[in-house]
Every structure is written in C-alpha cells, then in structure tokens.
Amino acid sequence: MTVHQLPAEVAAFTGWLSELAGRLDPGRGWYGVFADRDPEGMRACFEGADILPWDVVESLLQDLGEPADGPRGLRGRALHRAAAAVHDGGPGGTAALLERRDLMEREARYAESRIRDLAGTTGHAAALSWAHDDLARARARITELTERLDRIGGTDRSAPAPPAPPNAPAAPSALTRSTPPAAPTPPTPPAEPVSRPRRRPRGARYAYVDEAEALPVPEPLPAPELPVGPAAAPRGARFGGAPASAPPAAGPAAPAGDPAQAARAAGNAVYALRRLRAQGRSGDAHALLCEALAGPPGWLPVLAAELHAAGLGADWATLLWEAATLPPARLAAVAGALADAGRPHDCEQVLRQGVARPVEELAGACAALCTEGHRAEAQALLAAFLRARTPEDAARLAAADPAVLVPGLLAAARAASPARERDLAHALRVAGLA
Numbered sequence: 001m002t003v004h005q006l007p008a009e010v011a012a013f014t015g016w017l018s019e020l021a022g023r024l025d026p027g028r029g030w031y032g033v034f035a036d037r038d039p040e041g042m043r044a045c046f047e048g049a050d051i052l053p054w055d056v057v058e059s060l061l062q063d064l065g066e067p068a069d070g071p072r073g074l075r076g077r078a079l080h081r082a083a084a085a086v087h088d089g090g091p092g093g094t095a096a097l098l099e100r101r102d103l104m105e106r107e108a109r110y111a112e113s114r115i116r117d118l119a120g121t122t123g124h125a126a127a128l129s130w131a132h133d134d135l136a137r138a139r140a141r142i143t144e145l146t147e148r149l150d151r152i153g154g155t156d157r158s159a160p161a162p163p164a165p166p167n168a169p170a171a172p173s174a175l176t177r178s179t180p181p182a183a184p185t186p187p188t189p190p191a192e193p194v195s196r197p198r199r200r201p202r203g204a205r206y207a208y209v210d211e212a213e214a215l216p217v218p219e220p221l222p223a224p225e226l227p228v229g230p231a232a233a234p235r236g237a238r239f240g241g242a243p244a245s246a247p248p249a250a251g252p253a254a255p256a257g258d259p260a261q262a263a264r265a266a267g268n269a270v271y272a273l274r275r276l277r278a279q280g281r282s283g284d285a286h287a288l289l290c291e292a293l294a295g296p297p298g299w300l301p302v303l304a305a306e307l308h309a310a311g312l313g314a315d316w317a318t319l320l321w322e323a324a325t326l327p328p329a330r331l332a333a334v335a336g337a338l339a340d341a342g343r344p345h346d347c348e349q350v351l352r353q354g355v356a357r358p359v360e361e362l363a364g365a366c367a368a369l370c371t372e373g374h375r376a377e378a379q380a381l382l383a384a385f386l387r388a389r390t391p392e393d394a395a396r397l398a399a400a401d402p403a404v405l406v407p408g409l410l411a412a413a414r415a416a417s418p419a420r421e422r423d424l425a426h427a428l429r430v431a432g433l434a
Contacts, residue, residue, distance in 0.1 A: 006048040013083035014048045016076055020060055021046070027314075029063035029321055030056075036282055051084045055140050065356045065388045088152050095160040097152075101145040104138045111135035129290070262299040266306040273307075273315055289319045293326065297333045301341035320346060324353035328364030335365075335381075336374045347377060352384040359393060363400030370404065383412040386420065391427035402433050 006014070024031045034042055034056065045052040057076060058068045066072050088097060114131040121128075269292055276285040292303060300319075307316040323334045331354055338347040355362065362385060369378035386394060386409065394413075398405040406428060413421040428434035 007083075007086045009079070009082040009086045010048040010051075013051075013076075013079040014046060016079050017052065017057070017060075018046060020057075020064065020072070020076070024060065024063050028317065030059040031063050032318075033286070034059075048083075051080070051087050053141055054080055054144055055137055062356050065353075067356060067389075067393075070390075084148055085151055088148050092160070093152060094149065097145050097149050098160075101142055101149070104141045104145065108135055108138040108142065111138055127287075259302075262296075262302040263306075265295065265299055266303040269303060270306045270310045270312065273312060274310065277312075285315070286318065289315060290322055292319060293323055293330075293334070297330075297337035298341075300334060300337055301343055304343065304346065320349050321353060323350050325357070328361045329368045331365050332368030332372065332374070332377075335377050336369065336372050339374060339377050348380055348384075351377065351381040352388075355381070355385045355388045359397040360400060363397055363405065366405065366408070367401065379408055379412060382408045383415065385409075386412050386416060386424070391420075391423040394424055395427040395431040395433060398428060398433050399431060406433055 021031065026032060026035050041050070042052075044050045054077070057080060058073070061068055061070075061073050061076070064072075068077070087093065111131050111134040115128065115135065118128040118131060269288065272288055273285055276282075276288065292300070300323075303319075304316050307313060307319075323331065326334060331350070335347045335350050338344075338350065354365065362381065366378045366381055369375070369381065382405070385397065389397075394409050398409055409424060410421065410428075413424040425434060
C-alpha cells in the first residue's frame with residue numbers, strides 16, 4: 001500500500017495549525033462555525049490536502065485572543081506562505097488558483113449587488129453586515145490568490161484553465177463548495193464561498209425583524225444543502241470595521257422599554273431558535289442571534305433569561321461571543337445593559353472576548369463606557385486587555401487618550417502584579433506617555 005507523505009513545508013504548517021486548534025474549544029467561536037459548516041473542508045486543510053485561506057487562520061487566532069501580527073501569528077504566516085508555495089507548485093496548481101480567483105471575483109460582484117439592494121432598508125442590519133463582510137473577505141482572498149499566483153509565475157489568465165463564464169458554477173473545492181442545483185431549469189447560482197452563512201431568516205417569528213406581523217409556523221425545510229464554507233476573519237460592519245455605507249453603530253444602551261414588548265420579542269426568538277435547531281438549520285439560528293444584537297440592548301438580559309429557561313444556554317454563549325465583535329459604541333451599549341441588569345459575569349465575558357480587536361476600537365469602547373457612567377466596566381476592559389496583550393500594545397492604546405487611559409491602565413497593572421506595572425511603566429516611558 002502506498003503511503004502519501006506530505007511535503008515538509010505543508011507538514012510544518014498543518015502541525016502549527018493543529019497545535020493552534022488544540023488550544024480552542026471546537027464548539028465555540030469561529031472555530032465552532034467552521035467545523036459546523038464545512039467539516040470536510042476543514043479536515044482536508046488540517047490533513048494538508050488543501051491550504052486553509054489565511055483569513056480563516058486569522059479568525060482562529062482571534063478565537064485564541066491573539067493578534068495576527070503577534071509572535072504566534074507571524075510564525076504561522078511564514079509557515080502558511082511556505083506551505084502554499086509548495087502546494088501551488090504541484091501539477092494543476094496554477095489552474096486551481098485561477099479558478100478559485102475567478103470564483104472570488106464573482107463573489108465580490110455578488111456581495112456588491114447585495115449591499116446595493118440592502119442599503120437604506122430597515123430590519124436587515126445583520127444581512128447588510130454579512131454582505132459587507134463577504135465583500136471584504138472576497139477582496140482579501142483575491143489579493144491572496146493573486147500573490148500566490150505571482151509566486152509561481154501563474155498570473156497569466158491564458159494558462160492551463162480558461163476562466164469560467166460569469167454565471168457558470170465553480171467546481172467544488174475545500175472551503176468553497178456550491179449547493180446542489182434544485183432543478184435543471186433555473187441557472188445554477190455562483191458557488192457559496194467560505195464566508196457566507198445561509199440567508200438571514202426573515203419574518204415576525206424572528207422577533208427582532210418585524211414586531212408588527214403575526215407569528216407564523218416556520219415553513220417546511222427546502223432541499224438539503226451541502227455545507228457551505230465557514231465564515232472567515234471578522235472584517236465587516238459587525239466586527240468594528242464598518243464601511244461608510246454600513247448602518248451607523250447604535251449609541252448608548254437603550255432602556256428595555258415596555259417589559260411586555262421585550263418579553264414578547266424574547267419569547268418569539270426562543271420559539272424560532274428551538275424550531276430552527278430541531279430542523280438542523282444552524283446557519284439560520286446563528287443569523288437570528290446576530291439579528292437579536294441589532295435590537296435594543298436593554299432587551300438582551302430578558303432574552304438571556306428566556307434562553308437559559310429553554311435550555312439554550314449555548315445560544316446565549318454564542319450571542320455573547322458575537323457581541324464582543326460589535327463596533328465600539330455598540331459593544332459598550334451591550335456591556336452597559338448587561339451590567340445594569342445585574343449580569344456582571346456576562347458583561348465581563350463580552351469585554352474579555354473583545355480585547356483581541358485593534359487598540360483604536362478598544363479606546364473607543366472605553367470612552368463610550370466612561371461617557372455612560374460605566375467606569376467599572378471600562379476598568380474591567382483595561383484589565384482584560386493587559387492580561388491578553390503586550391505592554392507595547394497597552395502603550396499604543398494609552399496614546400489614544402492619555403489623560404484617561406494612562407491612569408486606568410496603570411491602576412489595572414498595579415492590581416495585577418508589580419512586574420506588570422513595571423513593564424507597563426517602561427512601555428509608557430518609551431512611548432513618551434509617562
């Protein structure tokens with residue numbers, strides 16, 4: 001029996017990737033989304049049969065709370081480039097990269113059309129955010145694939161495989177699988193990429209979409225779909241990098257308002273989640289949780305109670321993880337609402353999970369928390385930041401608002417340990433802030 005041995009470069013990267021994944025909970029965060037949506041594609045990449053797109057690797061680093069430009073990320077980037085070069089240099093490598101780049105170009109055009117369709121509409125915040133996210137990831141992959149083609153001298157589109165027609169389906173490959181055609185009559189849509197979830201659910205049964213409609217029973221399931229690829233590194237409006245066309249971030253935490261309305265919305269959401277989970281529609285369930293975050297922050301504690309009472313505590317954990325990636329002002333609004341409702345542990349979790357984001361965004365979140373009177377929560381965010389990031393990162397954060405952030409960071413470091421306070425003080429002096 002022939003035993004296939006991976007090239008050394010590919011084996012080195014898959015070993016690094018497996019070590020990274022071993023530190024993560026496979027049922028949580030982006031890793032959980034990837035494993036749920038495309039288990040075969042992920043398995044192929046972990047076994048070295050394909051190369052995981054770098055933006056997916058970045059999202060796994062985010063799950064771990066490490067920046068992509070940190071020591072672990074830089075090591076992984078070097079291994080990834082070496083593995084991709086060997087993988088792409090094999091037979092058919094140029095054709096495969098050209099085909100995948102054509103797919104990503106079609107995906108970018110489709111995402112642009114989705115953004116145009118959704119811009120200015122109400123009740124579609126999550127769908128618009130996903131569309132922006134899809135576009136950013138498609139562009140990032142086009143850049144990555146072009147660089148990989150450049151490295152093997154395969155940028156000429158006249159090489160082995162001609163580009164597919166604009167409406168032609170792409171051949172399935174790891175993490176870029178298309179859904180099977182439902183019937184021979186309509187043209188097959190472009191393959192769904194790694195980054196897009198199933199279409200966001202609509203209707204009053206999803207609670208946060210349209211409160212005015214009646215609550216219908218969910219429609220029968222469509223024909224089963226192959227798993228679509230996992231979502232990649234967060235880049236869209238929900239993740240703090242909202243483009244100008246995205247809806248503006250919500251301001252301060254709104255009160256829960258009418259308790260009956262909040263309870264009704266939470267009950268509708270739980271009803272819908274239970275039906276979606278029972279039908280195996282995990283993508284729609286995830287989209288519903290994202291939509292819940294677009295509602296009044298004061299409703300979230302009510303939703304938390306309903307989810308736990310219904311045995312859906314895992315969905316609440318997923319929602320908190322999504323909340324940690326919100327734009328700064330919205331993150332502060334959600335954290336403040338949880339603190340005001342007597343859920344300090346949930347508040348702390350949201351803040352702790354949000355510390356991997358860029359320092360400029362964290363500075364904005366601290367400012368928003370302080371403005372709304374949540375200074376204790378702002379201090380908790382700074383403490384979590386110091387535990388997860390380097391003193392040099394802390395100095396860059398402090399530079400955004402030295403008068404407020406330098407004292408707060410020093411107080412958090414002092415509470416942690418004398419060594420941490422010394423390291424921070426040194427980094428601040430080097431940066432000219434102390």
